[in-house]
Amino acid sequence: MLHVVIAEAEVELVPAKIARHPVIKKEAARRRKKPEAMLLDSSxxxxxxxxxxxxKRRGRPDIAHYTLLALLESPLNKQGMLRCYLHTRNDEVIFINPETRLPRACQRFRGLMEKLFAEGKITSGEVMLLEMKRMGIAQLVRNIGSEHVVLLSxxxxxAxxxxxxxxxxxxxxxCVIIGGFPSGGFRGDYSFAHERISIFPSPLAAWSVAAEVVSSYRRCIADAKTQP
Ligand SMILES: C[S@@+](CC[C@H](N)C(=O)[O-])C[C@H]1O[C@@H](n2cnc3c(N)ncnc32)[C@H](O)[C@@H]1O
Structure with missing residues (x-):
């Protein structure tokens, strides 16, 4: 089972500091929501x-959205061999049921995240789909109990x-950790990682890195099974 953590994802609610800005107030009125109940979105x-x-790096739920779609829709996930987690800049961790079908449309993903921030979980009947807990990344990785942790950077x-x-x-x-932010480096302490690996000589989008990693992992497992 491969565990993929999207770390320091730029997913958060509108901070109080800018809640009274005219741009925010206008959107809150249009959506009939409290400013602080809306997801921060740089677009x-x-x-x-x-x-x-x-x-310049905050308010990027699109990165988390595309990366989660790449992971959850992957053949590796459909074969039950993947677990994904979304860790946010404010040390929340979203635990994701691998059978969750995320909305494709950005606006609907935004609405889903707002509901998750408000209620702490998203269920379908008795089944937990998404659950948010206050947790740092080191604690999350400890809980996963991984023998080998790779920070992709x-x-x-x-390699x-x-x-x-x-x-x-x-x-x-x-366990593989991928940054969920648009630019710059990781802000936290990742000394618990066993390796820091680059898979390409120039920067890639997080969702492209995620797709490369899960497809290579799946191919490796398939090759191992067909070897005599
Ligand atoms: C858009 S990048 C963030 C940009 C940043 N300059 C960086 O450190 O790569 C988002 C994440 O994708 C992963 N990533 C991007 N390019 C990569 C590469 N060439 N090799 C490995 N991981 C990469 C890293 O986990 C990174 O945090």
């Missing part, structure tokens, strides 16, 4: 975000995705 709120610390040691996958399949509960 709509960029004018209000200039005064925020790290304003542009500045890591270069082909298949080399990485070959190592991962030989470990118990391997």
């Amino acid at each position: 709509v709120h960029h004018a209000a975000m200039r005064s925020l610390t790290d304003g 542009e500045d890591g040691r270069e 082909e995705p298949w080399e990485l996958a070959a190592k991962l399949v030989s470990k118990r509960n391997p």
Whole structure:
């Protein structure tokens, strides 16, 4: 079972500091929501975000959305061999049932995240689909109980995705961490990771990295099964 964590994802509610900005108030009135109950989204709120610390990298639920779609729709997930987690910049972790079907439309994903922030969980009947807990990434990785943790980063040691996958399949509960932010480096302490690996000589989008990793991992497992 491969565990993939999207780390430091830029997914958060509108911070109080900008809740009274005209751009935010206008959208809140249009959507009939409280400003602080809306998801921060740089594609709509960029004018209000200039005064925020790290304003240029925040408000990117699209990155989490596309990356989760790439993971949840992957053959590896459909074969029951993948677990994904979304860790946010404010140390919340979203636990994702692998059978969750996320909305494709950005607006509907935004609405789903807002409901999750408000209620802490999304269920379908008795089944928990998404659950949010307050938790740092080190604690999450400890709970996963991984024998090998890989931080994927542009500045890591270069390795082909298949080399990485070959190592991962030989470990118990391997865990791969991908940044859920648009630019810059990881902000937290990842000294618990066993390796820092780059799978391509230039920066890639998080969803592209996720797709490479899960497809290489699946191919490695398939190759191992067909070898005499
Ligand atoms: C858009 S990038 C963030 C940009 C940042 N300059 C970085 O450190 O890669 C989002 C995430 O994708 C992964 N990523 C991007 N390019 C990569 C590469 N060449 N090799 C491994 N991971 C990569 C990293 O986990 C990164 O945090």
